Amino acid sequence: MLQLGCTNESTRPDNFIRLAKNSGKSGQAVFEVDLSRVSSDGLAKPDASEPADWERTFHVHAETTPGVDWRELPPVQGSFWVVNNLLTFEPLFPLQAGINYHAVFESAKAGAIVATLRLEAPPAKRETIVNQVCPTANALPENLLKFYLHFSAPMSQGRAYSHIHLLNAQNEKIALPFLEVDEELWNPDGTRLTILIDPGRIKSGLLPREQDGPVLHQGHSYTLKIDATWPDANGAPLKHGFTKQFGVTAPDVEMPSPARWNLTTPEAGSTSPLTLDFPKPLDHALLQRLLWIEDAGKHSVEGQVHVRDAERQWAFTPEQPWTAGSYRVVVGTGLEDLAGNSVARPFEVDRVQRPDDAFIPSHVTLQFTIGN
Template sequence: MQFRLLQNDTWPKALLLVVLGFFLPAQGFCQEPLRTSQGLFIPTGSLGTLLPEDCEVARVGSPIPAPQYPLLGKWTNTDSGVWFHPTGRLLPEATYVLYHAGQAAWKFPPIGTTARTAKVTIYPQVEEVPQNLLKITLVFSEPMREGVAFEHLHWEDAQGNPLPLPFLDLSPELWNRSNTQLTLWLDPGRIKRGLAPNETQGVPLAEGVEYVLNVSDTWPTRRSSRLAQGAYIRWKVGAPDREKPTPEDWSAEVPKGPEASLAIDFHEPMAYAVLQDVVLVRRHDGGDWLSVPGTFHISPDNRQISFLPSEPWAPGTYEVLVYPRLEDLSGNNLYKLFDVDLDSEEEEEAAPWLTTFVVKE
């Protein structure tokens, strides 16, 4: 399938959302088109419906107006989107515009002009993880391109030798709504005893062994930049954790002033991906309990979570609830263990953990 790459010196200001003939990803989120040294990439669902024969790519600043002297190129479908590989090379210093039916649909800036500011943090930030670790979370400072995680993750032993990625290959990947947080599952079928993958392949992590997870700085952002720098973390693998979290060991530090934070200490690392969704702070207002808006912050080792309200604490009675689906690093919650006998997976009754405090006048 051949398409034309045109040179042009105009950039119409009208922006037309166009589709590449694909449905939106299952998550309902779209990525932005991306320019690389190899060509132009338009992710599935990033633009609206378009007719390929009406597509053109033009270079801004060319002395030759479109549609004269078009450059030929080839479009290639992939699982995550469509690539345009020009017959001739794209000029690194030039800006290119994607047109559909004569209207501008996307602008590709010159390579290297988009500042690389995105950062990534890997959780949990602990020295030792349980042998049945279930989830790892990557938190980015800006929206990232989805569908390419395994291309930019590297799993190694303590000597730096590459190992196969231990993560479950999910499509779509488990991003949050803003594409700034990605949850990686270690293969549950290999972790859970009694399942065929566990018996044939063994567990993903070996007790007593050290592993290193590397995140490459080649990971592209949605705005066609990349990570400012990569990141890595080293974990030593300890014994498996097959016990539920113990709420009786949890403690809360109530705010000491109207603009101070509330803090909860779980005394063990919890799953980052779940922790931020299971804590509720509410205030008694007459006969009703009203949720208090604010911001949560999770400690690097996932042992504590703090809460700062959007407005100073008003006088009154407050409750802090932690719901039973909170998980530890091995996926155990207050209802049940993650790794249990398949014949006895009934959930036990569990109530939210609750603490109360009063803010005085």
């Protein structure tokens, strides 16, 4: 869809120079000059008599360089033709939406007649949605550390916190529940945003918690609300808003323990998934990054990871059928639960107080065997 617009820069016969749809190329535009208006409006005819000469009489300049007068820029390249007193200029390359194009018609009598024209981008379609919010469970610990917001397409960035709200059971907004960092925590393609609940109101002994108390309270219910007005990367608002309702349970202060995980192995020759089931939900993003499978030669096994059962299960499906032999699950000790407790240390413990942390390994392993 092509939308045409204009702004007046100088007095000229109305609609003497205009933008029009290019009948030969869908979605593109051409410049038209109504030559029948030249004599009827008292303007002298231009000197040009052949189409090849029109470039001296009619030229277009794109306002593409900030701080540089458009008159100093070279004209847009293209081709001319005249049919039934209508001069048409077709740019060599399609015009860009949102850029001013200054079209100049050199009249021997009236001097330069300038029309400033532009293409307006059509309204972007409202197609982007919130795919999911993690954690996906509807019961979350009082010391919950973060949310992951997953979108179906890249989002606009820079004003995320104005579109995200935490409401109490009375539908009242909770003041400043999130740690609003200057550089928003997006993944590289702009489809996942990490929102941190203010850690200063989670960790015991810190001033924000002492003054304002925790953001979440055990036994209470809350709603995370995402506004439909939040624009995606194309400027279109979300197709619809999103809400996540959840209740709050007791604080979680226990470290995840791989020794307590339930490992289910597949059969050799199959591509059935290997699964790990956890006693409690773990961090959705870290489950996809800090768990992997290695064979007996310590080579990574290629495959797909799926996080299921409200982040209580990790499933790995290999690209090639399993072969009989020894394997191991490698667990990065930075893997966390929903409260930021990692395999290496509890969230509440200050690293300065634990000098022995330097001896914590970067990973631990779970051995398993696939039989014939």
